[in-house]
Amino acid sequence: MTTLTSVAENLRADQWPVLEAPRWSCALGGALTTGLGIYGVVPILHSGAGCGLGHQFGMTYASGENAGGALGGTGTPCSCLVEEHVIFGGETKLRNLIKSTIELVKGELFAVVSGCVPSLIGDDSDAVVREFAGKAPVIHVKAPGFKGTSYDGYELFLEAVADQFLQARPVQKRAINILGVVPFQHLFWKGTLAVLKATFAKLGVDANILLTEFGGVENLRRIPSAELNLVLSPWNGHRAASKLEERFGTPWYAHPAVPVGPKQTTRLIREVAKRLSLDQAVVDKVIAEEERHAYRFAEYFGDGLILGLPHAYFAVVADTPTAIGITQYLTNEIAYIPDIVILADNPPEAARPAILRELTEGLEVVNKPEVVFEADAHKIRQKLKNRNFLFLLASSLEKITAGEEYSAMHHSIAFPSYDRLVLDRTYAGYRGGLALVEELTSKWVGPL
Amino acid sequence: MNVFYGKASELVAKARNGTLCNREREFQQSSGCVLNFYLTVRIPTIRDAAVVFHAPVGCSSSALGYRELYRGIPAALGRPAKFDLQWITTNLSETDVVHGASGKLATAIKEAESRYRPKAIFLLTSCTAGIIGEDLEGTVGEVQPQVQARIVPVHCEGVRSRLVQTGYDAFWHGVLKYLVRKPTKKQNDLVNVASMLSYTWQDRLEIKRLLGKLGLRVNFVPEFASVEDLEQLSEAAVTAPLCPTYTDYLSRGLQQEYGVPFFLYPSPMGIENTDGWLREIAKHTGKEKEVEDLIREEHAVWVPKMKKIRDEFLSLKGDGTPLSVLGALGQGRLLAQTPYFHELGLKPVAAIAQDFDNLVLEETEQLVRERGDFPILINTFQAAEQAHLTQTLDPDLTLTCPFQGTAYKRRKGMTRIHALRGDALPTSMQSGYAGAIACGEFLLRSWKAKSFQQTMVEKTEDPYHPWWYQQPNPHHYVPEEAVRSVSGETR
16 A cells, blocks of 8 residues: 655754754753743743743744743843853853842742853853752753754753652552643643643543643642653653653653544543553543533534535644644544645654554545655745645744645644734644634635 | 943943943843844845854744734735745754854755845854854855855854844944945935834834935835845935934944945934934935925924823823833933923833943933933843832833833833834834824823733732842842943944
8 A cells, every 4th residue: 555655855853954944943942931831930041141032932922922921031030141151151140140030039940941052161050050959949951952952942841850850759549740742832732731631630530731830840749649641742752751750660651642622532531541540431421421512512513514615625734743633633523635744843753653654544534645744944835835735734834825825724723823822722632623623614614 | 231220310421431331140131132032033034035044943933933024014005915035044953063064054055045046145143153163254255156145144143242232233244244235326315214123014104205205215124125225225315213223333334335424313203303303314315495394294284183192191190290101122212212202291200221332322411411310221121120110110101121021010001112013003103203193192092991901910920029129229130340341342
């Protein structure tokens, strides 16, 4: 059997090519924004002065027009290194900054995120951070921008928490941590985590989502008490989960996507239920109730969908966990036809065969989509030309060309998206598919 | 210099006797560097050009909105219907840091050439490229013969300066050296005007309207300019400011190299300032007589409207006293806003400016002479310092700097200090006569409803411990000893 899958232009994970507008930032950006997502953490940048404010435009606004909050943007403490520090070192500046931040800024965990400059000039930032041991909880996340992407920054942050902050705790039955939903990179991170937490609660599972909750630092402290680490990505969060397994022996399960709609959510629940040995009857009951509701609501749009725009071809350009979730939902539940799926987050080679399976064997459709691993915005633009798709679910980078070059209806579902505000909205969970259909249908629907 | 808090009179006295020093803050917040976000979000808006960031991937992330910039402006308002903006990053890795990346830079330039066929390729450098000692000029020399686009290197390493304004100077240096052509003809009706992030499309239209009535054309640079617009800078009759700091280096360069006259004050904000701005332009374009007719005509339309706004502002407190106002950003706004606030019937209680140098010394002295002394806080986007000053002075109306997270949360009046470039609404305009009125009406509007700012101040937590506001000094974390003097510092 042959598929239309092409990896001809794929990006080798071990390379750092010249790129137009890759859809990620640097390790510092990822560590900073992960810190901003955990309430109670105060990120402290040891870097040039632009590394914080730049990410307000480059990551938080790019993630559905969100500001970083009181400690984002120009609020982030920063050593603002300049030439004299390059020559004489930035350690004194860092020491003063940590001290003054602890005095001035409310917080429970201070996370020094060091960038390119201290790494290049050989500052011993570790030693400076160690001076605060016993005085205040301070960790050091080494995140030079040339050493990794913002996806790596998420892992680096959690690894630093695991190594420098966490202590073993007794394992609590039916407690899980949800990892791999990278804040700001996954456009709907806030809503996704909240919805999945609520869904698991119905099963009697206590899901620790770390992010977007007051008491975020306590959330971090109880990471080691989980019975299972659930990772919602075929490649994000894997390093963090491995680190937690190594330190605390917590087993982990990696699900291939952020689940969109009933079929995928049920699949996720069954996978977790198996691993936590949940009561089968309870699981079945919750699934039946949730599915019944979601599909009853699908009846509200079903008639209009079949009359107005059935069997539409669509294209997806997104990070892998988002792309798989949306492609499977539209294909397997709405009977839309995937034309091309471009995975723009450069997943490692080792993860790619499983990703390809999800986007071929995992789809209930005769024609499998072309699947492309491509991160260069220019090449993506070319790749989308002369195709069948009517919907383009992508980042807002594709917004202008969608109409002008592809005559397609565009909808922003992935990072970066500057053309919509995303707060609680998510496509995850049983009812998430309904939200996606609402938005897509609103693009074309009119009076009958 | 970007550390000072005190009376404006004291600031100018210190600057005059050479004792004004920069000092190292013990507490500091991210404020933008020479590259980011200043050049990163501006240079990629130049049409028919491409930008190469010679940097790790994070340094260009703030440019990710590039394809959407200016698209919200209806083509009916004069925005070109079709244009492309593009940039590439060399995506520096650890291997590049160890082995050097000039090969990668050359690849990026050639890739930009073959993909986009641009007229110019701007190379923007980063801390990392600077510290590892990348030979930018060497690579440019080698690659330029192989590409048709004019390569314009810009030395804007983030660590190069404490002052973000240095980025503008670095950029203009590149433009002057590599792009501006020897004048082939003098365009006596062409006026160079800096277009900036904080000036909206409607500001452009108002400036075009006014200069158009004098029979003059506007050459807006650098934002959303074409490469041709930059090349022809040398042929203009005069370079006029919107913000003096922004165009200072360009203005001086154009005068020195090509004899294009310039002025730095005033900016066209408020009626009196706009009069002055137009008269300065008229002097250099032989329109002295026409400009007086224009000013008369415009005053007939706008001055009565201004009086209405002023009357309404003065009635708000009930006792005829003016509302106190706090707001400023760059040096340009520092100087231009004060007279404008007086026109509106507002009383400035203090000024905040991103930096201060000898460029604005005389004008600041003049301001103190004419309007009286005032407290001034010089800092570059320092959120905690500004929160402190705002809480201490507690003005009736605060015009907030963007991106500060908490600055909008207030019990009293509050609104934004300016809109941004992509905003096409007439109500967002601030420049010229129409802008003076639009902005006045906007500020009045801010007085009418305050629920959001008040609810947010009540229902969300302030990030700083209460002691911060209980002590008197926004520069609590600025030690007294000098680090280096202003006079020796390159802006």
